[in-house]
Protein backbone atom coordinates (compact mmCIF):
# COMPACT_ATOMS: atom_id res chain seq x y z
CA UNK A 78 0.00 0.00 0.00
CA UNK A 79 1.36 3.41 -0.96
CA UNK A 80 0.83 6.84 0.58
CA UNK A 81 -1.96 8.36 -1.39
CA UNK A 82 -4.97 10.55 -0.97
CA UNK A 83 -7.66 8.16 0.26
CA UNK A 84 -11.08 8.68 -1.29
CA UNK A 85 -14.46 7.61 0.08
CA UNK A 86 -14.48 4.27 -1.80
CA UNK A 87 -10.91 3.46 -0.72
CA UNK A 88 -11.87 4.03 2.90
CA UNK A 89 -14.94 1.79 2.64
CA UNK A 90 -12.78 -0.95 1.15
CA UNK A 91 -10.17 -0.61 3.93
CA UNK A 92 -12.96 -0.90 6.50
CA UNK A 93 -14.19 -4.16 4.98
CA UNK A 94 -13.02 -6.80 7.44
CA UNK A 95 -12.97 -9.40 4.66
CA UNK A 96 -9.92 -7.57 3.26
CA UNK A 97 -6.51 -7.94 4.91
CA UNK A 98 -5.44 -4.88 6.94
CA UNK A 99 -1.75 -5.76 7.27
CA UNK A 100 -0.64 -3.17 4.72
CA UNK A 101 -2.97 -0.56 6.21
CA UNK A 102 -1.47 -0.97 9.68
CA UNK A 103 2.08 -1.01 8.30
CA UNK A 104 1.55 2.26 6.42
CA UNK A 105 -0.14 3.91 9.42
CA UNK A 106 2.80 2.84 11.61
CA UNK A 107 5.33 4.19 9.09
CA UNK A 108 3.55 7.56 8.97
CA UNK A 109 3.25 7.70 12.79
CA UNK A 110 7.00 7.12 13.13
CA UNK A 111 7.70 9.87 10.60
CA UNK A 112 5.45 12.45 12.23
CA UNK A 113 5.48 11.47 15.93
CA UNK A 114 8.64 9.39 16.31
CA UNK A 115 8.40 6.53 18.79
CA UNK A 116 6.86 8.67 21.53
CA UNK A 117 3.42 8.24 23.09
CA UNK A 118 1.91 11.31 24.77
CA UNK A 119 0.37 10.43 28.11
CA UNK A 120 -2.49 12.70 29.18
CA UNK A 121 -4.21 12.86 32.57
CA UNK A 122 -8.01 13.06 32.60
CA UNK A 123 -9.82 14.81 35.45
CA UNK A 124 -13.52 13.91 35.33
CA UNK A 125 -14.79 16.97 37.12
CA UNK A 126 -18.58 16.46 37.04
CA UNK A 127 -20.96 13.64 36.14
CA UNK A 128 -23.99 15.95 36.02
CA UNK A 129 -25.23 16.29 32.46
CA UNK A 130 -28.19 18.02 30.88
CA UNK A 131 -28.13 15.85 27.81
CA UNK A 132 -29.78 12.57 26.95
CA UNK A 133 -27.29 10.68 24.77
CA UNK A 134 -28.78 7.21 24.33
CA UNK A 135 -25.42 5.42 24.76
CA UNK A 136 -24.12 7.22 27.85
CA UNK A 137 -24.47 6.24 31.49
CA UNK A 138 -24.28 9.91 32.53
CA UNK A 139 -27.39 10.84 30.54
CA UNK A 140 -29.87 12.96 32.50
CA UNK A 141 -32.50 10.18 32.59
CA UNK A 142 -30.26 7.78 34.52
CA UNK A 143 -31.63 8.18 38.04
CA UNK A 144 -29.62 5.24 39.41
CA UNK A 145 -26.33 7.14 39.23
CA UNK A 146 -25.01 9.08 42.24
CA UNK A 147 -23.99 12.50 40.96
CA UNK A 148 -20.90 14.50 41.96
CA UNK A 149 -19.29 17.78 41.07
CA UNK A 150 -15.68 18.60 41.99
CA UNK A 151 -15.05 22.09 43.34
CA UNK A 152 -12.77 24.41 41.34
CA UNK A 153 -10.13 24.09 44.08
CA UNK A 154 -10.27 20.27 43.90
CA UNK A 155 -9.89 20.40 40.10
CA UNK A 156 -6.93 22.76 40.36
CA UNK A 157 -5.25 20.62 43.05
CA UNK A 158 -5.75 17.46 40.99
CA UNK A 159 -4.23 19.12 37.90
CA UNK A 160 -1.20 20.20 39.95
CA UNK A 161 -0.83 16.67 41.33
CA UNK A 162 -0.98 15.28 37.79
CA UNK A 163 1.67 17.75 36.65
CA UNK A 164 3.92 16.74 39.55
CA UNK A 165 3.48 13.08 38.56
CA UNK A 166 4.83 13.86 35.07
CA UNK A 167 1.72 14.68 33.02
CA UNK A 168 2.21 17.50 30.53
CA UNK A 169 -1.48 17.76 29.65
CA UNK A 170 -4.52 17.83 31.93
CA UNK A 171 -7.78 16.94 30.21
CA UNK A 172 -10.72 18.43 32.13
CA UNK A 173 -13.72 16.34 31.12
CA UNK A 174 -17.32 16.49 32.32
CA UNK A 175 -20.95 16.30 31.32
CA UNK A 176 -22.80 19.40 30.16
CA UNK A 177 -23.20 20.73 33.68
CA UNK A 178 -24.56 24.30 33.75
CA UNK A 179 -22.91 24.93 37.14
CA UNK A 180 -19.64 25.19 35.21
CA UNK A 181 -20.01 28.49 33.39
CA UNK A 182 -17.33 29.94 31.12
CA UNK A 183 -16.28 32.20 34.03
CA UNK A 184 -15.71 29.18 36.28
CA UNK A 185 -13.67 27.41 33.61
CA UNK A 186 -11.62 30.59 32.99
CA UNK A 187 -10.80 30.83 36.72
CA UNK A 188 -9.73 27.16 36.85
CA UNK A 189 -7.62 27.41 33.69
CA UNK A 190 -5.86 30.61 34.75
CA UNK A 191 -5.07 29.19 38.20
CA UNK A 192 -3.59 25.97 36.80
CA UNK A 193 -1.62 27.86 34.14
CA UNK A 194 -0.24 30.33 36.72
CA UNK A 195 1.14 27.46 38.80
CA UNK A 196 2.37 24.89 36.29
CA UNK A 197 3.60 24.74 32.70
CA UNK A 198 0.96 22.26 31.55
CA UNK A 199 -1.32 22.13 28.52
CA UNK A 200 -5.04 22.10 29.22
CA UNK A 201 -7.68 20.32 27.19
CA UNK A 202 -11.29 21.05 28.06
CA UNK A 203 -14.08 18.65 27.16
CA UNK A 204 -17.35 20.09 28.43
CA UNK A 205 -19.72 19.96 25.49
CA UNK A 206 -21.41 22.54 23.34
CA UNK A 207 -21.15 26.24 24.27
CA UNK A 208 -21.66 29.58 22.58
CA UNK A 209 -18.86 31.04 20.47
CA UNK A 210 -18.52 33.80 23.06
CA UNK A 211 -17.90 31.25 25.84
CA UNK A 212 -15.43 29.26 23.77
CA UNK A 213 -13.57 32.51 22.94
CA UNK A 214 -13.35 33.46 26.65
CA UNK A 215 -12.01 30.03 27.56
CA UNK A 216 -9.43 30.19 24.80
CA UNK A 217 -8.38 33.66 25.96
CA UNK A 218 -7.97 32.32 29.51
CA UNK A 219 -5.28 29.98 28.17
CA UNK A 220 -7.08 26.77 27.30
CA UNK A 221 -5.00 25.03 24.62
CA UNK A 222 -7.28 22.31 23.32
CA UNK A 223 -10.95 21.43 23.21
CA UNK A 224 -12.34 17.95 22.74
CA UNK A 225 -15.87 17.58 21.40
CA UNK A 226 -16.51 14.15 19.96
CA UNK A 227 -19.15 14.39 17.26
CA UNK A 228 -20.00 10.63 17.57
CA UNK A 229 -21.52 10.35 14.09
CA UNK A 230 -22.04 12.68 11.14
CA UNK A 231 -25.11 10.71 10.03
CA UNK A 232 -28.11 12.98 10.62
CA UNK A 233 -30.62 10.15 11.21
CA UNK A 234 -28.41 8.18 13.56
CA UNK A 235 -27.42 11.35 15.41
CA UNK A 236 -31.02 12.44 15.97
CA UNK A 237 -32.05 8.97 17.20
CA UNK A 238 -29.17 8.91 19.68
CA UNK A 239 -29.59 12.55 20.76
CA UNK A 240 -33.33 13.34 20.78
CA UNK A 241 -33.94 17.08 20.43
CA UNK A 242 -30.37 17.85 19.34
CA UNK A 243 -28.96 18.64 15.92
CA UNK A 244 -25.75 17.31 14.37
CA UNK A 245 -25.20 20.59 12.49
CA UNK A 246 -24.89 22.48 15.80
CA UNK A 247 -22.24 20.04 16.96
CA UNK A 248 -20.24 20.10 13.75
CA UNK A 249 -20.41 23.91 13.74
CA UNK A 250 -19.03 23.95 17.30
CA UNK A 251 -16.00 22.02 16.06
CA UNK A 252 -15.48 24.46 13.19
CA UNK A 253 -15.82 27.39 15.61
CA UNK A 254 -13.26 25.89 18.01
CA UNK A 255 -10.82 25.46 15.14
CA UNK A 256 -11.35 29.06 14.00
CA UNK A 257 -10.74 30.32 17.56
CA UNK A 258 -7.31 28.68 17.58
CA UNK A 259 -7.94 25.67 19.80
CA UNK A 260 -6.22 22.43 18.99
CA UNK A 261 -9.51 20.82 18.11
CA UNK A 262 -10.53 17.27 18.90
CA UNK A 263 -13.39 15.37 17.30
CA UNK A 264 -14.14 11.71 17.39
CA UNK A 265 -16.73 9.03 17.04
CA UNK A 266 -17.80 5.57 18.10
CA UNK A 267 -17.52 2.34 16.16
CA UNK A 268 -20.48 -0.02 16.41
CA UNK A 269 -23.45 2.33 16.83
CA UNK A 270 -26.79 0.85 15.73
CA UNK A 271 -27.40 1.36 11.98
CA UNK A 272 -23.80 2.45 11.37
CA UNK A 273 -22.19 1.12 8.18
CA UNK A 274 -18.74 1.38 6.60
CA UNK A 275 -20.08 4.36 4.64
CA UNK A 276 -21.05 6.12 7.89
CA UNK A 277 -17.56 5.59 9.28
CA UNK A 278 -15.95 6.78 6.03
CA UNK A 279 -17.98 10.00 6.27
CA UNK A 280 -16.92 10.44 9.91
CA UNK A 281 -13.27 10.09 8.94
CA UNK A 282 -13.62 12.52 6.04
CA UNK A 283 -15.36 15.02 8.32
CA UNK A 284 -12.40 14.91 10.72
CA UNK A 285 -10.16 15.64 7.76
CA UNK A 286 -12.36 18.51 6.59
CA UNK A 287 -12.24 20.50 9.88
CA UNK A 288 -9.30 19.58 10.03
CA UNK A 289 -9.17 18.13 13.54
CA UNK A 290 -5.89 18.13 15.46
CA UNK A 291 -6.93 15.08 17.44
CA UNK A 292 -9.60 12.41 17.18
CA UNK A 293 -10.89 9.89 19.69
CA UNK A 294 -12.08 6.79 17.85
CA UNK A 295 -13.32 4.05 20.14
CA UNK A 296 -15.74 1.13 20.18
CA UNK A 297 -19.27 1.59 21.50
CA UNK A 298 -19.84 -0.22 24.80
CA UNK A 299 -23.44 -0.67 26.03
CA UNK A 300 -24.37 0.68 29.46
CA UNK A 301 -27.13 -1.19 31.35
CA UNK A 302 -28.99 2.00 32.33
CA UNK A 303 -29.38 3.35 28.80
CA UNK A 304 -31.73 2.69 25.86
CA UNK A 305 -28.89 0.89 24.05
CA UNK A 306 -28.34 -1.62 26.87
CA UNK A 307 -29.20 -4.63 24.67
CA UNK A 308 -26.84 -3.76 21.81
CA UNK A 309 -23.50 -5.41 21.07
CA UNK A 310 -20.18 -3.65 21.67
CA UNK A 311 -18.34 -2.23 18.66
CA UNK A 312 -15.65 -4.20 16.85
CA UNK A 313 -12.08 -3.70 18.04
CA UNK A 314 -10.78 -4.69 14.59
CA UNK A 315 -12.90 -2.04 12.90
CA UNK A 316 -11.78 0.50 15.50
CA UNK A 317 -8.12 -0.24 14.76
CA UNK A 318 -8.75 0.10 11.04
CA UNK A 319 -10.49 3.46 11.51
CA UNK A 320 -7.55 4.76 13.62
CA UNK A 321 -5.07 3.65 10.96
CA UNK A 322 -7.09 5.36 8.20
CA UNK A 323 -7.27 8.57 10.28
CA UNK A 324 -3.44 8.54 10.50
CA UNK A 325 -3.15 8.24 6.70
CA UNK A 326 -5.72 10.98 6.11
CA UNK A 327 -4.12 13.36 8.62
CA UNK A 328 -0.46 12.42 9.19
CA UNK A 329 0.08 14.94 12.04
CA UNK A 330 -3.12 14.26 13.97
CA UNK A 331 -3.01 13.09 17.60
CA UNK A 332 -4.80 9.77 17.95
CA UNK A 333 -5.38 8.13 21.32
CA UNK A 334 -5.55 4.44 21.93
CA UNK A 335 -8.94 4.99 23.49
CA UNK A 336 -9.91 3.87 26.98
CA UNK A 337 -12.97 2.07 25.60
CA UNK A 338 -10.74 -0.06 23.36
CA UNK A 339 -8.72 -1.04 26.43
CA UNK A 340 -11.89 -1.83 28.37
CA UNK A 341 -12.91 -4.39 25.73
CA UNK A 342 -9.44 -5.81 25.16
CA UNK A 343 -6.14 -4.47 26.50
CA UNK A 344 -4.14 -6.40 23.88
CA UNK A 345 -6.13 -4.77 21.09
CA UNK A 346 -5.48 -1.35 22.66
CA UNK A 347 -1.76 -2.05 22.79
CA UNK A 348 -1.75 -3.15 19.14
CA UNK A 349 -3.16 0.19 18.03
CA UNK A 350 0.16 1.82 19.00
CA UNK A 351 1.68 0.05 16.02
CA UNK A 352 -1.18 1.09 13.75
CA UNK A 353 -1.51 4.87 14.06
CA UNK A 354 -2.10 5.81 17.71
CA UNK A 355 0.31 8.11 19.57
CA UNK A 356 -1.63 9.17 22.69
CA UNK A 357 -2.94 7.45 25.80
CA UNK A 358 -5.31 8.98 28.34
CA UNK A 359 -5.11 7.99 31.99
CA UNK A 360 -7.67 8.90 34.64
CA UNK A 361 -6.29 11.04 37.45
CA UNK A 362 -9.76 11.73 38.90
CA UNK A 363 -9.76 11.38 42.71
CA UNK A 364 -10.65 7.83 43.77
CA UNK A 365 -13.92 8.77 45.49
CA UNK A 366 -15.39 9.99 42.18
CA UNK A 367 -13.90 7.56 39.71
CA UNK A 368 -16.57 4.86 39.83
CA UNK A 369 -19.30 7.48 39.38
CA UNK A 370 -18.01 8.68 36.02
CA UNK A 371 -19.46 5.79 34.13
CA UNK A 372 -20.16 6.59 30.49
CA UNK A 373 -19.90 2.81 29.98
CA UNK A 374 -19.18 0.08 32.55
CA UNK A 375 -15.53 -0.10 33.55
CA UNK A 376 -13.74 -2.44 35.94
CA UNK A 377 -11.55 0.08 37.75
CA UNK A 378 -9.53 -2.54 39.64
CA UNK A 379 -7.44 -1.28 42.50
CA UNK A 380 -7.07 2.48 42.29
CA UNK A 381 -3.58 3.69 43.27
CA UNK A 382 -2.02 7.11 43.67
CA UNK A 383 -1.70 9.37 40.61
CA UNK A 384 2.10 8.96 40.69
CA UNK A 385 1.91 5.14 40.99
CA UNK A 386 -0.57 4.86 38.13
CA UNK A 387 1.58 7.14 35.97
CA UNK A 388 4.59 4.90 36.66
CA UNK A 389 2.51 1.88 35.56
CA UNK A 390 1.62 3.56 32.26
CA UNK A 391 5.30 4.29 31.65
CA UNK A 392 6.09 0.61 32.33
CA UNK A 393 3.35 -0.51 29.94
CA UNK A 394 4.71 1.72 27.18
CA UNK A 395 8.26 0.50 27.79
CA UNK A 396 7.02 -3.11 27.55
CA UNK A 397 5.75 -2.45 24.00
CA UNK A 398 8.92 -0.64 22.95
CA UNK A 399 7.57 2.90 23.20
CA UNK A 400 8.94 6.06 24.76
CA UNK A 401 6.66 8.53 26.48
CA UNK A 402 6.17 12.21 27.15
Ligand code: SF4
Pocket residue numbers: 129130131132133136137138139140174175176205372
Ligand atom coordinates in the same frame (compact mmCIF):
# COMPACT_ATOMS: atom_id res chain seq x y z
S1 SF4 B 1 -22.03 11.66 26.17
FE1 SF4 B 1 -21.46 13.58 27.15
S2 SF4 B 1 -23.14 14.99 26.64
FE2 SF4 B 1 -23.90 12.90 26.26
S3 SF4 B 1 -24.96 12.31 28.18
FE3 SF4 B 1 -22.82 11.57 28.28
S4 SF4 B 1 -21.68 13.16 29.34
FE4 SF4 B 1 -23.62 14.04 28.64
